[in-house]
Amino acid sequence: xxxxxxxxxxxxxxxxxxxxxxxxxxxxxxxxxxxxxxxxxxxxxxxxxxxxxxxxxxxxxxxxxxxxxxxxxxxxxxxxxxxxxxxxxxxxxxxxxxxxxxxxxxxxxxxxxxxxxxxxxxxxxxxxxxxxxxxxxxxxxxxxxxxxxxxxxxxxxxxxxxxxxxxxxxxxxxxxxxxxxxxxxxxxxxxxxxxxxxxxxxxxxxxxxxxxxxxxxxxxxxxxxxxxxxxxxxxxxxxxxxxxxxxxxxxxxxxxxxxxxxxxxxxxxxxxxxxxxxxxxxxxxxxxxxxxxxxxxxxxxxxxxxxxxxxxxxxxxxxxxxxxx
Amino acid sequence: xxxxxxxxxxxxxxxxxxxxxxxxxxxxxxxxxxxxxxxxxxxxxxxxxxxxxxxxxxxxxxxxxxxxxxxxxxxxxxxxxxxxxxxxxxxxxxxxxxxxxxxxxxxxxxxxxxxxxxxxxxxxxxxxxxxxxxxxxxxxxxxxxxxxxxxxxxxxxxxxxxxxxxxxxxxxxxxxxxxxxxxxxxxxxxxxxxxxxxxxxxxxxxxxxxxxxxxxxxxxxxxxxxxxxxxxxxxxxxxxxxxxxxxxxxxxxxxxxxxxxxxxxxxxxxxxxxxxxxxxxxxxxxxxxxxxxxxxxxxxxxxxxxxxxxxxxxxxxxxxxxxxxxxxxxxxxxxxxxxxxxxxxxxxxxxxxxxxxxxxxxxxxxxxxxxxxxxxxxxxxxxxxxxxxxxxxxxxxxxxxxxxxxxxxxxxxxxxxxxxxxxxxxxxxxxxxxxxxxxxx
Numbered sequence: 001x002x003x004x005x006x007x008x009x010x011x012x013x014x015x016x017x018x019x020x021x022x023x024x025x026x027x028x029x030x031x032x033x034x035x036x037x038x039x040x041x042x043x044x045x046x047x048x049x050x051x052x053x054x055x056x057x058x059x060x061x062x063x064x065x066x067x068x069x070x071x072x073x074x075x076x077x078x079x080x081x082x083x084x085x086x087x088x089x090x091x092x093x094x095x096x097x098x099x100x101x102x103x104x105x106x107x108x109x110x111x112x113x114x115x116x117x118x119x120x121x122x123x124x125x126x127x128x129x130x131x132x133x134x135x136x137x138x139x140x141x142x143x144x145x146x147x148x149x150x151x152x153x154x155x156x157x158x159x160x161x162x163x164x165x166x167x168x169x170x171x172x173x174x175x176x177x178x179x180x181x182x183x184x185x186x187x188x189x190x191x192x193x194x195x196x197x198x199x200x201x202x203x204x205x206x207x208x209x210x211x212x213x214x215x216x217x218x219x220x221x222x223x224x225x226x227x228x229x230x231x232x233x234x235x236x237x238x239x240x241x242x243x244x245x246x247x248x249x250x251x252x253x254x255x256x257x258x259x260x261x262x263x264x265x266x267x268x269x270x271x272x273x274x275x276x277x278x279x280x281x282x283x284x285x286x287x288x289x290x291x292x293x294x295x296x297x298x299x300x301x302x303x304x305x306x307x308x309x310x311x312x313x314x315x316x317x318x319x320x321x322x323x324x325x
Numbered sequence: 326x327x328x329x330x331x332x333x334x335x336x337x338x339x340x341x342x343x344x345x346x347x348x349x350x351x352x353x354x355x356x357x358x359x360x361x362x363x364x365x366x367x368x369x370x371x372x373x374x375x376x377x378x379x380x381x382x383x384x385x386x387x388x389x390x391x392x393x394x395x396x397x398x399x400x401x402x403x404x405x406x407x408x409x410x411x412x413x414x415x416x417x418x419x420x421x422x423x424x425x426x427x428x429x430x431x432x433x434x435x436x437x438x439x440x441x442x443x444x445x446x447x448x449x450x451x452x453x454x455x456x457x458x459x460x461x462x463x464x465x466x467x468x469x470x471x472x473x474x475x476x477x478x479x480x481x482x483x484x485x486x487x488x489x490x491x492x493x494x495x496x497x498x499x500x501x502x503x504x505x506x507x508x509x510x511x512x513x514x515x516x517x518x519x520x521x522x523x524x525x526x527x528x529x530x531x532x533x534x535x536x537x538x539x540x541x542x543x544x545x546x547x548x549x550x551x552x553x554x555x556x557x558x559x560x561x562x563x564x565x566x567x568x569x570x571x572x573x574x575x576x577x578x579x580x581x582x583x584x585x586x587x588x589x590x591x592x593x594x595x596x597x598x599x600x601x602x603x604x605x606x607x608x609x610x611x612x613x614x615x616x617x618x619x620x621x622x623x624x625x626x627x628x629x630x631x632x633x634x635x636x637x638x639x640x641x642x643x644x645x646x647x648x649x650x651x652x653x654x655x656x657x658x659x660x661x662x663x664x665x666x667x668x669x670x671x672x673x674x675x676x677x678x679x680x681x682x683x684x685x686x687x688x689x690x691x692x693x694x695x696x697x698x699x700x701x702x703x704x705x706x707x708x709x710x711x712x713x714x715x716x717x718x719x720x721x722x723x724x725x726x727x728x729x730x731x732x733x734x735x736x737x738x739x740x741x742x743x744x745x746x747x748x749x750x751x752x753x754x755x756x757x758x759x760x761x762x763x764x765x766x
Contacts, residue, residue, distance in 0.1 A: 016598050020601070023507065024508075027511050030504060031523065032522075034568070037541070042541060044544075093436055096432060097441075103433075113437075119444075119684070122687060124627070124654050124676075124679055125627075126628045126654045128447065131446075134661075134669075218426035241532060245532050247534070250535060250629040276536045295540060305532060305533070305537075308532075309530075309531070313528045313529060
């Protein structure tokens, strides 16, 4: 803050101030140490497994640490697939909702909707998991079947073993899939993405908005020529933050998927995997070496989300909206 | 939307269509900003028409052509057909940019409605399925140590999970509030490269996967120090997760404190500490409380750190340092793993309790966060007024009472006096009359 600068030039800080600065600084240092310790300790614990496994850790698919055959290829790709499904569904939903709140909603409704979005972000993930498992699963299977029948020629929508000519085929081929987990995670990350995008949209300069409308633009014309170019940093940053959340989501995914440890590129098919649900699944029965392998998986997840988040905050900060998010 | 007010709208629609053919008037119509927020009759009609057409086409598709199955599929196809028909209908009357505008309008509204409807459905679904467990009083007073999976709902409860959640979040708050607020103050008050670095790290950590937080505490607390799984370890894991959220939220709030206030305080001779303690923190108090409550709501709902660091138990345990201690979300997770319908009902009931807890926290946060200085002042004035009224009323009442008492007492004293007088007079008369017989004797 600017208020400190003159003091620094002229005066001597009294003891209270020095103590005060020291205490607050130590708070910052403690937080920094905690955050760095996460990486350090996970790395220490993981080193045993990683040195034993070498580069195979990155390309092996199976997860059998006690027989020395384990790697994160399957779970890492599974994590990314779930996150990809989630983000591609959540992006239009968040974009629509944030545009609605900032541009279309009646003034009286706005505050309520903003509160509702914040509340949605605070709903525990286990509740989303409950909904996904007990309510969504049954109603989404016909749609998954329909997509696989009509778009099965696109590799990721294919379902091995599904017979398009047999309408009475069993539904279990389509349950517990990457697709269903992705939908649930999409609903979980939509609120956070919405609130970031809405904040950026609402800061679009009023003069440019009115200018566009005054030149005869329709509302969509105004949004496309003013709001979206202005908020593109917020859209990208919010989406990446959502991606970071989606990568790390544990319980809801764990409740829905049936874990497999081969690369599963068919998102509609039963069987999926993610790093976090791998940890939740295996930690209980893990031997010390297995625990080390799990730590290595956790470290990978940590590094990946960290990279995504750093990118997101850099993009949001560089957008014209400044320190808004 | 007044979609179904067709009888009145029909008459006007012919007018509207008549004028729509006169091109110049139409153009003026669209350019005037007044029309931005209004629905014209033709809009409503084309919407209703498109909806009807889409419904009938979908019905044909579903019954005759290609059965897709499922309510969701029906809705999806109806919606897609609706958008297409609506675009075609609008394009009869309007220019291309306006058609696009209308289609986007429909898309944005429907996306927003979908999101909010899904939220409401998720909440209602969890509470609705939990209703069978909630009315039993034992659900809130017993633990699950004596209740098996086949037991009816009037046996066993979740008191152990409620107490566990409260203890864990209590410990987590005791750690995160001082540390988080101190760090937020540091980020704002001690500028420099170091605080920028801390801020970047904290921002990147806000989306720290909760299972990684759990894994970290597991690696240090349990594997390195060799301590047991316990409620305290779970509280530490929750703290690691809540800390960045709280720091970031309070950092934003502190940044919003007007610098003129701080400058005024410094200008009056206060040092930095006094300025922070007596000006900045009180000004930002409601925002800080909101930040704390929002972080709490996030922390309460976390399952995976507790799963890793505390472990599951069906028994009541109020000792955070020894033995596993279950929390509400973990209890939900364990309940619904069972195939028994009663356990699943218990799981949904627990989820309903958890959501209620989050909702209450959230409402408190909204109330406190909506607090402005003016509102607070107004309420304080109302309170003072109320007290003043009370005092006034009391005074009036006391006055009335006093007059009443004095009146009663005066009346009674009067009565006493009159009685005395009567007695006196009687006595006197008696005295007067008594000598008479004597005299008569």
